[in-house]
Amino acid sequence: MTTTTPSRPTGPSRSTGVGRVLIAVYGLLALAATGRSVFQLLDDFDKAPVAYSLSALAAVVYIVATVALIAPGAVWYRVAWITISFELLGVLVVGLLSIFDPILFPAKTVWSGFGAGYGYVPLVLPVLGMLWLYSRRPRPAAELPVEAQSTGA
Amino acid sequence: MIEWFAYAQIAVALAAGLLAVALGLIGRRPADLTMGATALVGVLLVVQIVISLLAPAFGNTATGSALEFWVYLVSAVLLPPLAIVWGLVDRTRWSTVVLGVASLAVAVMVYRMYQIWFVQVA
Numbered sequence: 001m002t003t004t005t006p007s008r009p010t011g012p013s014r015s016t017g018v019g020r021v022l023i024a025v026y027g028l029l030a031l032a033a034t035g036r037s038v039f040q041l042l043d044d045f046d047k048a049p050v051a052y053s054l055s056a057l058a059a060v061v062y063i064v065a066t067v068a069l070i071a072p073g074a075v076w077y078r079v080a081w082i083t084i085s086f087e088l089l090g091v092l093v094v095g096l097l098s099i100f101d102p103i104l105f106p107a108k109t110v111w112s113g114f115g116a117g118y119g120y121v122p123l124v125l126p127v128l129g130m131l132w133l134y135s136r137r138p139r140p141a142a143e144l145p146v147e148a149q150s151t152g153a
Numbered sequence: 154m155i156e157w158f159a160y161a162q163i164a165v166a167l168a169a170g171l172l173a174v175a176l177g178l179i180g181r182r183p184a185d186l187t188m189g190a191t192a193l194v195g196v197l198l199v200v201q202i203v204i205s206l207l208a209p210a211f212g213n214t215a216t217g218s219a220l221e222f223w224v225y226l227v228s229a230v231l232l233p234p235l236a237i238v239w240g241l242v243d244r245t246r247w248s249t250v251v252l253g254v255a256s257l258a259v260a261v262m263v264y265r266m267y268q269i270w271f272v273q274v275a
Contacts, residue, residue, distance in 0.1 A: 017245075017247060018247065020243065020245070020247040020248070020251065021247050021250050021251060021254065024236075024239070024250075024251040024254055024255075025254060028232075028254065028255075028258050031228055031231070031232075032228070032258075035224045035225065035228040036224075038224060039218075039220060039221050039224040042220060043218065043220060043221070119261070
């Protein structure tokens with residue numbers, strides 16, 4: 001709660017308090033997904049094109065989500081919701097597919113097995129991200145005094 | 154990679170990580186202790202780079218993919234400096250937690266590197 005100045009239409013800042021740890025972990029996951037993706041693309045793309053393309057897509061989404069959590073403003077707030085929802089959808093769909101149709105995913109992605117290879121962080125993180133975004137949602141100006149007391153960091 | 158050095162590295166990174174997360178959660182700002190521990194984790198990674206560059210010349214080669222190993226190592230070595238810069242810029246308790254998260258991630262990554270080097274047979 002040190003550096004934020006209240007900016008009315010954009011809602012409360014997303015990069016204060018615990019939100020900073022969230023951003024750091026998102027950044028870490030973005031790095032992990034990018035690293036894996038770079039390796040897979042360099043290594044042998046033809047071996048598992050679906051899984052490898054998905055790794056690359058996941059990496060991009062994590063990077064955008066990290067930026068959206070840091071950047072202020074209503075537009076980025078929406079981008080954060082979209083990317084984080086996409087991640088939750090991705091980890092659930094790919095998690096299920098990797099169990100029921102392992103042939104489609106012979107190689108690992110960050111989302112395989114519900115993110116088991118990454119300590120289930122990819123599964124837990126979108127949920128925490130959504131809770132955080134909800135608690136930082138933009139509100140009408142009339143509600144601002146109430147909001148000031150409810151967001152002690 | 155040298156087996157005992159990898160173990161030592163994982164132990165130091167785990168200890169540094171748990172210490173920083175705990176101190177951060179009880180409200181400590183980044184201090185010499187937590188920053189120093191993270192810096193130590195970073196220095197050990199640089200040593201690991203030197204070891205892993207030289208090891209193949211002595212017949213100690215990775216059993217798994219060397220490319221994957223280096224992607225992990227290069228990513229890992231970025232983490233401590235980034236976390237330390239974060240800690241210098243953002244002087245709150247949460248930076249201490251971030252320092253810890255970085256060290257814990259390094260511990261996991263070194264463990265993966267260990268597996269690629271010694272366990273995987275590709």
